[in-house]
Amino acid sequence: EGEVVQKGCCCRGGIGAVHLPCLIELASHDAAAKRHSNAWYLCTVCKAYFNGPAELALVEAWVAQAESGEDEDERIRARAALGVVHVNRGDATQGIAIAQETLAALRRLHGETHSTTLRARVDLANAYSLLGKYTESIATYRAVLEVLLTTVGPRHNETLLVIEALGCDLGNNGENTEGAACLAQVLAARKVIKGEEHPLTLGTMYNLGVTLLDDQQWEAAEEMLSQLLPVSTRVLGEAHPDTLRTSMKLASVHLHFDRIHAAIALTDRAVELMKEVMDPHDRFLAIGLYTQALALSKAGRHDEAQVAGRDSCRRLETATDVDAELLFRCKSALGDVLMRAGHVEEGGAMLLETHAGQAALVGRDHWHTKATEAFIRGWPGLELPADPPA
Numbered sequence: 040e041g042e043v044v045q046k047g048c049c050c051r052g053g054i055g056a057v058h059l060p061c062l063i064e065l066a067s068h069d070a071a072a073k074r075h076s077n078a079w080y081l082c083t084v085c086k087a088y089f090n091g092p093a094e095l096a097l098v099e100a101w102v103a104q105a106e107s108g109e110d111e112d113e114r115i116r117a118r119a120a121l122g123v124v125h126v127n128r129g130d131a132t133q134g135i136a137i138a139q140e141t142l143a144a145l146r147r148l149h150g151e152t153h154s155t156t157l158r159a160r161v162d163l164a165n166a167y168s169l170l171g172k173y174t175e176s177i178a179t180y181r182a183v184l185e186v187l188l189t190t191v192g193p194r195h196n197e198t199l200l201v202i203e204a205l206g207c208d209l210g211n212n213g214e215n216t217e218g219a220a221c222l223a224q225v226l227a228a229r230k231v232i233k234g235e236e237h238p239l240t241l242g243t244m245y246n247l248g249v250t251l252l253d254d255q256q257w258e259a260a261e262e263m264l265s266q267l268l269p270v271s272t273r274v275l276g277e278a279h280p281d282t283l284r285t286s287m288k289l290a291s292v293h294l295h296f297d298r299i300h301a302a303i304a305l306t307d308r309a310v311e312l313m314k315e316v317m318d319p320h321d322r323f324l325a326i327g328l329y330t331q332a333l334a335l336s337k338a339g340r341h342d343e344a345q346v347a348g349r350d351s352c353r354r355l356e357t358a359t360d361v362d363a364e365l366l367f368r369c370k371s372a373l374g375d376v377l378m379r380a381g382h383v384e385e386g387g388a389m390l391l392e393t394h395a396g397q398a399a400l401v402g403r404d405h406w407h408t409k410a411t412e413a414f415i416r417g418w419p420g421l422e423l424p425a426d427p428p429a
Contacts, residue, residue: 063100131169138163171364173212180205215254222247264289306331320358325351329372341380348373371411
């Protein structure tokens with residue numbers, strides 16, 4: 040009885056099924072027997088993190104069990120994990136509230152530099168990152184990293200996780216050179232410590248590929264993502280979120296090189312699977328839809344492109360926490376799609392409004408703003424507003 044999660048190895052995409060109550064009972068047994076300290080959120084078989092319904096159900100069960108006990112540390116750890124799950128599922132406001140609550144408790148119990156306190160600070164930084172507050176997240180990652188380098192060293196897993204998160208957000212903030220250097224450092228260490236095909240190694244390959252793509256190093260990004268996709272499909276499964284994200288990013292590369300049919304083949308299959316396995320408001324589903332919209336539009340399939348583009352915006356606009364930066368990217372893509380379909384008035388207004396919003400949010404020099412600017416310059420009759428006086 041109970042909800043059946045279609046997963047391979049319980050936690051990832053592929054063939055197989057598991058009942059959530061059985062999975063919860065197994066995690067409870069392993070945790071009580073101290074055979075697997077991370078049993079509530081890490082698969083005992085493949086060592087990958089649970090995702091989707093399994094992730095939420097397991098951590099909620101952990102919180103309920105911890106609340107009934109007398110171990111305050113256990114209660115705080117369970118609450119901290121719940122905050123992480125909220126962040127992973129797109130509810131960053133709730134995630135930040137829980138992270139701040141647990142961080143205050145851990146500082147009181149263990150002090151500022153204890154490992155659990157540092158982990159809570161990273162959880163808080165992750166929530167800031169999801170909301171696009173990269174100044175706050177980068178500052179927090181740097182502060183935690185300074186402590187970790189002197190306490191556990193540069194090759195410890197916790198250190199590598201923070202360097203990787205820092206690298207990703209440096210890239211998100213437009214600081215791609217430093218971001219790529221951080222990620223390349225982590226990838227080299229992961230290959231030696233975890234192996235070429237460990238899920239953590241594959242995740243770092245993805246992050247480095249995305250940062251190279253954001254820096255418009257198209258050939259290098261294509262090489263990285265093309266190497267990653269078949270390995271991720273084999274190791275994690277075709278329907279695993281990490282595999283689907285890789286498919287979408289590789290499709291973006293195909294679009295850049297005008298390989299329209301290759302891009303459509305990747306986006307159509309990835310979006311179909313994303314709708315099955317991801318939360319309806321997942322930011323990566325929105326990215327998948329707007330990438331699909333651009334591919335369909337370039338192929339002249341304008342009606343389908345508009346449906347996908349509008350769907351990407353709708354999902355973000357109705358999310359618990361609106362990711363303003365990503366919503367602008369979706370609207371930028373939709374504006375170009377509408378222009379190609381002949382809806383010049385609506386598309387032009389959307390592009391100009393989006394450009395103004397991006398310039399105010401991340402600056403005119405950010406690559407996201409410049410991407411919208413390129414769309415605008417590609418359409419006769421649309422004019423960018425003059426730069427404001429210094």
